[in-house]
Amino acid sequence: MKKLTTLSSVVALTSQLLLALPGTAIAHEEESKKEHSHEQQQIEQKFNDYVEALKEEAIASGYKPETLERAFADVEYYQRAVELDKNQPEFKLTLDTYLPRAVPEWKADKALEKYREHEQLLEKIGQEYGVQPRFIVALWGIETNFGSFTGGFKVVSALTTLAFDGRREAFFKKQLWEALTIIEDGHIKPEQMKGSWAGAMGQTQFMPSSFMSYAVDYDGDGRKDIWNSHGDVFASAANYLKSVGWRDDVTWGRQVQIPAEFDTTLADLDVKKTLQDWQALGVTRMDGSDLPNRTDIKASVVIPDDKQGRVYLAYANYDALMRWNRSHYFVAAVGYLSDRIRFPR
Template structure:
């Protein structure tokens, strides 16, 4: 009996060890063969496929990052000072002045205030310093193979190969985040194909290294999604205790009211003064809870939410833009 028990334990140990040491690399390489066949069907050349998939391996770290969720959510009072610290505000103002000529040209061409272009640049990649060191094809292929969001990441892989085929960047230099977000404005490959533009007239859309292309691509995204430089993004407000904010807040079309209507409901600027006398539609958002920060936001805020479906992201960009003089 003891001998059978011992043999069972040994067998279990060996099986567990084998499982722990097993890798998906073999199946992953078979998966790449299928991706290459699909890529050929959309016109990706053999030289591009050869270079793009050279030495590509399964990246477990990318899968872990995709599945990892933060355990503790910060409140806006905690998050905004971290996302928009004083040093970032200073850098934003310094870089705004440094690149003012090209920013002003692009802002006028696309109808986007330059301070919002700089703010997006700062929040997305710390002004180009944090763009990710992953091989984009490797990261996207890994996440497609993982299967949790296969259709999405397979589509991004094909888009990335198309970018390479068009010659905007070399396979060796196409770097990005673990999720495949690329360059200083952190575009996913499909966003690149839809919104990236050549901002300096050299024939390439280089969002990795060329500031004019980064700025113009960000501005073009905002313009195409509906940005209006007549207005800003919104403002933090005070709510009266009598207001049923829970039933009024939200970004759906029916939740929008004019500033005059919000004024009648008792909503005021954070200072307690009356809301602006402007004929514009606004929405009430309160990302934390009923005791947290409240904002009246305009359509431009909706555009920022299209870029990234996070109130925290949109508010970080908005607050940074407001700090640029």
């Protein structure tokens, strides 16, 4: 029995030594590469077949063949887009730690600088759409760092990849059809249609469906250019906000204090009360003073983290920003940056 044990030990040791030899390790690595390469080839072949089927479906839906040839000329499978879609990061921060990262001092300074640089255009658009310009700049800053980072993925490739992946095929196919319409209407050349891994485009990061609903040709050149035209970018953002119920006579919300005994089941965007009603429940400004004496405003209490963290009184414009991006952290960042523009230090 002891001899058998010794023999098995020798065999195991010999195997380990063989694996440790450079030639053996290289052979295993090459074999792994071949398997991965074969798997990748299979995926890409299925992807190419999927693209051909999409083209046929698009032709049947009325798209011009030349549009499809241009749009899919250099289409490619984005493995990275699939990975990001399946592994979207979850926030493990609190607002108190998130906001300084989302809105560092340099970004607040740059927001004010950009506001002043484009003030005349922003004020004109703000008046026409009924949206305070500081919110347009804040959205611009949070979404794409004032247009400096709009994403490097080819939108048609990203949307086709995610539709092919199948988990949300109906959604991404709808976005792809809208992207084809945008190309066919001449708003952007396919090779210039760049965006995020999920297909969010331009300086406003509109998905194609949002582009079709809200993008504006403000400069009158015949194209809705949210990639390059400041007029189109600002007006498109303002038009979106106006369309989802923006009010230019109130702000987005305010940070407040709540009493220790506050009923947290009331902290919901579906619960609307007057400022006086909230005050009667113990809600105050951050300095402990009374809330504004306005009877024309209804608001919700929002607690993004817990009662020990930041608490907001959310006005109608908070709801509008949630339509843009359904994240309390996103809305808080946009609101905070807009306040920094309004009240520079």
